[in-house]
Amino acid sequence: MKFFSGVNNGIGGDVLYKPVFSSEFHFKNKNWTDFDSWWNKIIFRNPDDTTLSRKELVLSVANKDGGAHIDMEVTKKFDKFRHSYSGGTTIKGINSRIVRNFDNVPVNPALRQMSFEVIESFKNSKLI
Numbered sequence: 001m002k003f004f005s006g007v008n009n010g011i012g013g014d015v016l017y018k019p020v021f022s023s024e025f026h027f028k029n030k031n032w033t034d035f036d037s038w039w040n041k042i043i044f045r046n047p048d049d050t051t052l053s054r055k056e057l058v059l060s061v062a063n064k065d066g067g068a069h070i071d072m073e074v075t076k077k078f079d080k081f082r083h084s085y086s087g088g089t090t091i092k093g094i095n096s097r098i099v100r101n102f103d104n105v106p107v108n109p110a111l112r113q114m115s116f117e118v119i120e121s122f123k124n125s126k127l128i
Contacts, residue, residue: 002089002102010093010100017106019113038117043110044081052081054114061111082107 006013044052060078074082082105092099122128 009096010091010098015091015100015102016104017102017109019109019116021116046080050077050080
């Protein structure tokens with residue numbers, strides 16, 4: 001879910017989280033999981049060990065962050081991820097040694113990737 005374009009030695013360009021949109025692994029994977037396991041699996045972990053599951057991400061966005069309605073307050077846990085995901089992932093220039101964070105947070109790309117996974121699962125199960 002990572003994308004780099006035009007980055008030279010840790011400088012310039014784009015360092016983004018992006019959805020993968022690949023069915024290759026999806027169809028080769030014979031270890032299918034049940035929905036509850038997939039839904040409750042932790043997908044983000046910050047260095048302080050704060051975690052976020054698919055369920056927590058989707059429900060936080062739908063109920064708190066401009067989905068069905070907008071509440072004035074979101075949980076501190078979700079707020080950490082939507083504004084400053086700090087999963088410890090950075091890039092470092094080989095020669096310059098410049099450390100760079102990503103230019104976006106993975107909340108929206110993760111939601112789009114999860115949508116893709118659900119659609120592909122429905123297709124594979126011949127439900128659509």
